[in-house]
Amino acid sequence: MNIIFSVIREDTFWKILLFIHFLFAVGLLAAVTLQAATVLMPARQMAGTYIDRGPVPTASYAPLVVTLYLLQLLMGSLIYIKYRTYVRIPMEELRYFWTVGSFEFKEHVAAMGLGLLPAYWYFWQQPSSTEYANVRRWVTVFLAVTVWYAFVVGHVVNNFRGVGS
């Protein structure tokens, strides 16, 4: 870290990291939301054998979602160090207890999503399998909910003390 801080200022480094975290979050949010929306809205079979296919190739999103989720978790874990000392302590002093509690819950939500990633990956390796169609759908939706929750809470905390605050 000292090598990095000799090149750029410490607060600039954390702000750059936070901004990259935000950019990846937007990408992850888009991918997993599109996938979740698609699995919740089944394709329609029109007259005859023609099937009205949705515009989103859901299966191909799975590797992207897994990669971005892991990247985000790693980056979040790194930024969490700064949050614990630089953000949470003043937040507690100013009695922003709901924000602190929501962020505490975000840690658990992100962890639960991490645990589901191998199964999520497995289910999307066989997108045509009907055996796991239902659980694949709800695991995808659960992941989408975890990402949305993490995004919203992260954004609120950033507004307290982060990029542009």
Added chain:
Amino acid sequence: MTQTLDVGERFSPLDSSHTIGSPASTTRTSAKFGTFSITFGIAFPLLYTVYERLNWPLITFHPVLGVVDFWRQPAGVGPPMFWYGWITLAIPTALVVALAATLIAEQWLRRGTVFCCALAVLWPSALAGLRIFIVDWATFDADFLNSEWVAAIPAFVAAAVITYYVPARLAERVWTSWLLIAPIGGLIVLGYSLLQPWFLR
């Protein structure tokens, strides 16, 4: 003339390579990975919740000093961080459980999952029940009952009874459902634990 189809039944160029013409060994490997990943997905949230509630972190990180200590350590200079420790303990233990799951027969795996999930609910419930009994009902000095090991006895017995009476077909049918029940249940427990310190403060 319009019917709905499950999304899994769509035509996709990605589908065929995985389902048609796969050799038997590939199918077996895929099935093993399926067992591994689903078991990991059930075991991880349960173990993470247990480690968080018992506060058993593998490591403690002290952000002010930038120091990592083994197991749970008290606050030194600045606050200690345990979250990394719960994650780093939950991952290897869930991996061990998931690897073990690939080695045992499927029917035992399903029953074992029911047993572990029932135990995860019954153990803390038994402890809470004992504490209520000690405070509100006991007419003698029942403090010796206030122990997680005493609560373990009825919890293990009840989980074993439930596992014995759950039909094999039901255990098989709900097996993948634990993938959602475990993390949602874990989040309810963890969220409840945050009410007093933060949300009702």
